Amino acid sequence: MSLSHDPETDELSSGCTLLYGQYKIERHLIDGGFGMTYLARDSLDRMVVLKECFPSTICRRINGEVRPRKPSYQEQYQSVIRNFLREALRLARFEHTNIVKVHQVFQENNTAYIAMDYVDGMDLLSMLDLDPGRLTDTLLHKMLSDTLNALGYVHDFGMLHRDISPDNLLLDKDNNLTLIDFGAAREDARRQTRALSAVLSVKDGYSPHEFYYTDGSQDPSSDIYSVGATFYHLITGKAPPDCQKRLAAISSGQPDPCKMLVKGAWSFDRVFLAAIDKALSVSQKERFQCVEHWLDLLASCKVEVTPDPVAPAPVVKRENVTEAQAVATVELAPDLAQVISSLVQDTNSNLEQGQPAITRQHAEEVEDTPPEAPLVDMFGTPIKDLKAWQREQDKACKQDRAGKQDKACKRNVAKKGGTKEATAHGHDAEEPSSGLSRVFRTFSKRRRRAPSMAQT
Ligand SMILES: Nc1ncnc2c1ncn2[C@@H]1O[C@H](COP(=O)(O)OP(=O)(O)OP(=O)(O)O)[C@@H](O)[C@H]1O
Numbered sequence: 001m002s003l004s005h006d007p008e009t010d011e012l013s014s015g016c017t018l019l020y021g022q023y024k025i026e027r028h029l030i031d032g033g034f035g036m037t038y039l040a041r042d043s044l045d046r047m048v049v050l051k052e053c054f055p056s057t058i059c060r061r062i063n064g065e066v067r068p069r070k071p072s073y074q075e076q077y078q079s080v081i082r083n084f085l086r087e088a089l090r091l092a093r094f095e096h097t098n099i100v101k102v103h104q105v106f107q108e109n110n111t112a113y114i115a116m117d118y119v120d121g122m123d124l125l126s127m128l129d130l131d132p133g134r135l136t137d138t139l140l141h142k143m144l145s146d147t148l149n150a151l152g153y154v155h156d157f158g159m160l161h162r163d164i165s166p167d168n169l170l171l172d173k174d175n176n177l178t179l180i181d182f183g184a185a186r187e188d189a190r191r192q193t194r195a196l197s198a199v200l201s202v203k204d205g206y207s208p209h210e211f212y213y214t215d216g217s218q219d220p221s222s223d224i225y226s227v228g229a230t231f232y233h234l235i236t237g238k239a240p241p242d243c244q245k246r247l248a249a250i251s252s253g254q255p256d257p258c259k260m261l262v263k264g265a266w267s268f269d270r271v272f273l274a275a276i277d278k279a280l281s282v283s284q285k286e287r288f289q290c291v292e293h294w295l296d297l298l299a300s301c302k303v304e305v306t307p308d309p310v311a312p313a314p315v316v317k318r319e320n321v322t323e324a325q326a327v328a329t330v331e332l333a334p335d336l337a338q339v340i341s342s343l344v345q346d347t348n349s350n351l352e353q354g355q356p357a358i359t360r361q362h363a364e365e366v367e368d369t370p371p372e373a374p375l376v377d378m379f380g381t382p383i384k385d386l387k388a389w390q391r392e393q394d395k396a397c398k399q400d401r402a403g404k405q406d407k408a409c410k411r412n413v414a415k416k417g418g419t420k421e422a423t424a425h426g427h428d429a430e431e432p433s434s435g436l437s438r439v440f441r442t443f444s445k446r447r448r449r450a451p452s453m454a455q456t
């Protein structure tokens with residue numbers, strides 16, 4: 001790495017280079033708790049996005065290198081890096097028009113990086129803020145279909161994304177949708193949840209209740225809930241209420257605080273809305289069990305092919321119509337109305353006080369998961385033993401670091417100082433106030449966006 005980082009903020013500064021000069025940081029985009037995201041240029045002058053593994057609560061940057069805040073965090077820190085690398089290598093194998101393309105995965109500065117395609121567009125959260133009129137029903141329909149197709153591809157690998165939300169979907173000017181941020185992705189939908197991956201990402205409003213428990217049974221219907229929450233947000237302008245609150249309310253006989261879209265006055269196809277409501281069922285077994293079921297229903301939705309140029313159907317409620325009047329005017333097909341009402345009844349009756357209505361895994365639906373393709377390093381060489389490969393990477397990093405330290409030492413001796421060296425390795429940072437898992441849970445709420453992010 002050349003040049004320094006900003007000591008005030010932990011970010012790498014503009015002009016900083018990585019991987020022997022192959023990447024040059026243009027600017028920091030966002031700090032997401034687990035990682036810093038940068039806009040950079042590669043050696044061919046192409047714009048790329050670099051994601052740096054930086055779990056800010058347990059690490060800090062010292063002289064450019066990322067170090068655990070306390071020696072006792074070393075193990076957790078290494079485990080976060082291993083997780084980051086593992087997921088990066090998996091993402092690198094994906095080839096799908098709606099999934100971001102990875103260029104390289106590498107280790108430097110005692111941490112790991114992913115270099116990926118820069119999507120010249122806007123994430124859906126920013127779009128909702130800055131250009132809500134662009135979200136016509138035609139576009140929403142297309143975006144939902146693209147999201148489900150991308151997700152189906154991920155599920156076919158036996159993985160869950162686990163962090164579907166409007167800020168993890170990017171839309172370019174030609175309305176191409178790209179799914180990003182596989183930091184929380186988990187291998188093998190059938191496997192029981194491990195403690196670390198369970199707490200990697202819980203996003204209130206988007207996460208289904210089973211993401212909140214270490215023993216929660218997670219399957220494709222869990223990602224499907226998050227897709228439902230994302231599109232609910234795009235339609236209503238707000239994320240649905242936190243799923244745990246919904247569960248608590250329903251379990252204690254209170255009404256579900258999440259209002260069904262189909263009962264509102266939204267100017268969208270009723271089947272389209274009812275399908276989102278179904279995806280958002282608190283009870284896992286009431287949701288779509290796989291994306292194909294939702295896609296089939298989506299194919300039957302009526303979509304305005306030519307948006308009305310006078311009123312481009314922005315995502316707003318009809319004016320001058322009270323909700324009660326609007327509900328009265330909504331014409332539901334009798335069979336659909338019946339499905340919806342039985343869904344609500346089932347959801348209520350299947351839930352017991354204080355317990356999630358966790359359902360058994362639908363083993364038959366994931367049985368024919370394709371075998372894993374081998375992992376490869378950045379040069380495309382297969383990695384047979386991930387742990388051995390990581391040990392090798394660590395060793396190379398240590399040697400590199402030792403070289404740098406040696407040079408620094410010589411410089412310090414020459415200067416007859418050396419106080420900087422002592423500070424660099426001091427573990428004087430303040431300690432996180434709570435246990436690691438609680439810390440992880442709060443990460444998603446601690447995002448810090450660079451001021452000009454939305455314009456990228
Ligand atoms: N490939 C990309 N092209 C353009 N913008 C991107 C790209 N990847 C990320 N971004 C922007 O950076 C933001 C943060 O990226 P990302 O979602 O990968 O990280 P994060 O949410 O901060 O991650 P984490 O939750 O792992 O800490 C995105 O919402 C998006 O605006």
Ligand SMILES: [Mg+2]
Nearest residue numbers: 032167168181
């Ligand atoms: Mg994200």
